[in-house]
Amino acid sequence: xxxxxxxxxxxxxxxxxxxxxxxxxxxxxxxxxxxxxxxxxxxxxxxxxxxxxxxxxxxxxxxxxxxxxxxxxxxxxxxxxxxxxxxxxxxxxxxxxxxxxxxxxxxxxxxx
Numbered sequence: 823x824x825x826x827x828x829x830x831x832x833x834x835x836x837x838x839x840x841x842x843x844x845x846x847x848x849x850x851x852x853x854x855x856x857x858x859x860x861x862x863x864x865x866x867x868x869x870x871x872x873x874x875x876x877x878x879x880x881x882x883x884x885x886x887x888x889x890x891x892x893x894x895x896x897x898x899x900x901x902x903x904x905x906x907x908x909x910x911x912x913x914x915x916x917x918x919x920x921x922x923x924x925x926x927x928x929x930x931x932x933x934x
């Protein structure tokens with residue numbers, strides 16, 4: 823009986839790190855955009871807003887994930903980006919995606 827209890831205790835001790843690791847991975851799967859969004863955010867400054875055309879002119883640093891050097895560029899925005907909350911001169915963090923028609927800002931937030 824004592825050896826059975828010891829075997830169960832040993833097995834549960836060895837299995838715990840794998841269970842804990844699985845739980846940590848499960849948590850990340852509940853918030854997939856949080857990690858991806860933070861990693862893919864670029865920093866820049868709003869230079870111009872064209873609300874009618876749904877476009878932003880942003881001066882930004884290098885965006886390594888897209889192999890893009892520092893520049894000032896006009897970007898389209900998705901419907902989820904609220905242009906009314908932005909103004910020229912705002913420092914922002916933003917995410918962009920390459921689409922057939924160019925680059926689109928998919929997320930934008932005030933820079934810390």
